[in-house]
Amino acid sequence: MKNNLYKYILGIADNSLILGQRMGSLTGHGPSLETDIACTNISLDLFGQVRSYYQYAAKIAGDNRTEDDIAMLRKEREYLNVLLVEQPNTDFAYIIARQFLFDVYHFMFLTELQKSHDVTLSAIATKSIKEVSYHQRFSSDWIKRLGDGTELSKAKMQEAINGLWTYTDELFHQTEADKAMVAQSIGVDVTKLKEGYYEVVNTILNESTLEVPESKWFQKGGKVGIHTEHLGYLLSDLQFMQRTYPNMDW
Amino acid sequence: MSEEQIKNLEAQFEARIARDEKIEPKDWMPEKYRKTHIRQMSQHAHSEIVGMLPEGNWITRAPSLRRKVALLAKVQDEAGHGLYLYSATETLGISRDELYEQLHTGKAKYSSIFNYPTVTWADMGAIGWLVDGAAIINQVPLCSTSYGPYARAMIRVCKEESFHQRQGFEIMIKLAEGTSEQKEMAQDALNRWWWPSLMMLGPTDSESVHTEQSMKWKLKRKSNDDLRQQFIDQTVPQAELIGLTIPDPDLKWNEERQSYDFGEINWDEFWQVVKGHGPCNKERMKARVGAWERGEWVRDAAMAYAEKQQTRKEKRAI
Numbered sequence: 379m380k381n382n383l384y385k386y387i388l389g390i391a392d393n394s395l396i397l398g399q400r401m402g403s404l405t406g407h408g409p410s411l412e413t414d415i416a417c418t419n420i421s422l423d424l425f426g427q428v429r430s431y432y433q434y435a436a437k438i439a440g441d442n443r444t445e446d447d448i449a450m451l452r453k454e455r456e457y458l459n460v461l462l463v464e465q466p467n468t469d470f471a472y473i474i475a476r477q478f479l480f481d482v483y484h485f486m487f488l489t490e491l492q493k494s495h496d497v498t499l500s501a502i503a504t505k506s507i508k509e510v511s512y513h514q515r516f517s518s519d520w521i522k523r524l525g526d527g528t529e530l531s532k533a534k535m536q537e538a539i540n541g542l543w544t545y546t547d548e549l550f551h552q553t554e555a556d557k558a559m560v561a562q563s564i565g566v567d568v569t570k571l572k573e574g575y576y577e578v579v580n581t582i583l584n585e586s587t588l589e590v591p592e593s594k595w596f597q598k599g600g601k602v603g604i605h606t607e608h609l610g611y612l613l614s615d616l617q618f619m620q621r622t623y624p625n626m627d628w
Numbered sequence: 629m630s631e632e633q634i635k636n637l638e639a640q641f642e643a644r645i646a647r648d649e650k651i652e653p654k655d656w657m658p659e660k661y662r663k664t665h666i667r668q669m670s671q672h673a674h675s676e677i678v679g680m681l682p683e684g685n686w687i688t689r690a691p692s693l694r695r696k697v698a699l700l701a702k703v704q705d706e707a708g709h710g711l712y713l714y715s716a717t718e719t720l721g722i723s724r725d726e727l728y729e730q731l732h733t734g735k736a737k738y739s740s741i742f743n744y745p746t747v748t749w750a751d752m753g754a755i756g757w758l759v760d761g762a763a764i765i766n767q768v769p770l771c772s773t774s775y776g777p778y779a780r781a782m783i784r785v786c787k788e789e790s791f792h793q794r795q796g797f798e799i800m801i802k803l804a805e806g807t808s809e810q811k812e813m814a815q816d817a818l819n820r821w822w823w824p825s826l827m828m829l830g831p832t833d834s835e836s837v838h839t840e841q842s843m844k845w846k847l848k849r850k851s852n853d854d855l856r857q858q859f860i861d862q863t864v865p866q867a868e869l870i871g872l873t874i875p876d877p878d879l880k881w882n883e884e885r886q887s888y889d890f891g892e893i894n895w896d897e898f899w900q901v902v903k904g905h906g907p908c909n910k911e912r913m914k915a916r917v918g919a920w921e922r923g924e925w926v927r928d929a930a931m932a933y934a935e936k937q938q939t940r941k942e943k944r945a946i
Contacts, residue, residue, distance in 0.1 A: 399688060402696070405703050406684035407915065409923025411677070411711050418704040425697050432693070446692045470926045526936065527929025534925065619691035619749060626807055628691035628749070628799075
């Protein structure tokens with residue numbers, strides 16, 4: 379139970395950690411000052427959530443590990459985030475598409491997690507959902523602006539949606555830890571979110587005059603620690619200080 | 629308007645400033661006042677925006693989650709300051725696009741200190757402690773400057789800067805109390821940031837071209853040299869408190885002046901950096917111009933979308 383709960387928390391938190399890291403690296407380089415501030419804000423929200431989850435995970439683990447050990451001292455194969463969130467900041471269309479495709483899921487997931495029988499997870503979900511509701515509004519609005527903006531922006535937005543579509547199905551895969559937690563009414567049964575997810579996503583894409591990709595081939599692996607090549611580089615930045623200067627306080 | 633009328637307006641204008649009244653955007657103002665304010669306020673805004681880059685350099689590598697969140701929040705505050713200051717500058721009849729254009733073509737300046745590289749984590753501490761510390765000394769008097777929108781923006785900016793300064797000092801305390809490697813990192817950062825921070829308070833009074841007029845308009849209330857002395861007197865005891873050494877062999881308490889005497893500043897280096905020859909001038913501009921150019925299609929799309937929405941709304945209204 380303890381191990382499953384620990385892994386379950388990591389599965390949730392790692393998504394926010396990796397996406398937060400991606401969004402944070404944009405700070406100072408956004409297409410406008412306003413979007414720069416918004417992307418930094420999303421990153422800040424995600425890291426705030428990450429801290430709550432990892433602090434809880436550290437407590438569950440019950441040894442001396444800290445939130446930072448969990449965040450920064452695992453091996454690449456031990457990160458349990460979905461492949462979607464680790465995809466690079468190719469351009470602003472990819473950044474928005476990645477955010478949007480995750481936000482829609484994240485909002486639905488947290489809505490359910492609020493009902494968790496684990497009071498800490500339920501409390502974190504209740505706090506986070508307000509932030510995520512804003513993230514979803516922000517990314518959906520940009521999907522519409524870029525989809526229904528200029529010809530160029532439409533082409534770029536469509537390319538990004540097509541490029542990232544292959545990572546959406548993994549959001550609804552269940553790991554062993556997920557199943558165990560669902561059985562105890564602690565975890566969310568993500569398989570039940572799938573239909574609603576594609577309904578919301580397809581509606582926004584239609585409104586944005588974008589096409590829903592037809593591809594039915596999906597990538598998976600992140601949830602069991604098999605990642606794309608992008609993650610290693612992200613981790614080498616994330617872990618740099620902790621690896622170079624072990625066992626120090628900052 | 630006759631010359632006499634203009635003179636009359638100017639006299640009234642100067643009298644208002646002397647009475648500590650605020651000048652507001654729609655009030656009459658001499659052209660030179662407008663231009664000087666556009667120059668100084670936009671320079672300040674540009675400094676906030678370019679200043680995001682050296683610190684942004686460490687966001688992905690911050691040593692702990694707590695430090696990462698604090699750094700993100702700090703850099704975000706700087707973007708916010710840039711936003712208020714650009715907006716305040718726009719009240720003087722210039723657009724943000726024009727101001728960016730001036731930055732990107734090198735016509736407008738920004739604080740030279742941001743042309744130095746951030747090479748270790750300790751630089752995040754040193755920047756907060758020293759650079760924000762020097763900025764506060766420069767900026768607190770501006771909370772009562774004569775131009776209303778600038779003064780009001782500065783009140784908020786100063787509150788946040790003072791928080792950043794404490795945060796930076798706290799990073800330094802932690803390093804100074806840490807392992808020998810951490811202490812060394814802190815001392816190295818102080819060594820590298822100390823002199824550029826002193827230069828940040830501007831050229832020495834005899835070389836400063838804008839001081840006299842700026843004093844009259846309350847854009848400046850103390851001379852650069854006075855501000856520098858204030859900064860040194862305030863910072864030296866802080867360094868001593870955490871066991872770090874100011875990298876100036878000539879630094880000495882002067883009992884008579886009740887102030888520190890300090891060594892000669894390398895003004896040649898200062899002017900070289902101002903002229904574009906600092907270690908990171910090119911990188912900083914490349915980053916700013918690159919972000920702007922890469923963002924063009926995004927801004928165009930947002931405009932096109934807004935126009936389409938407006939047209940649809942109008943059609944629905946008929």
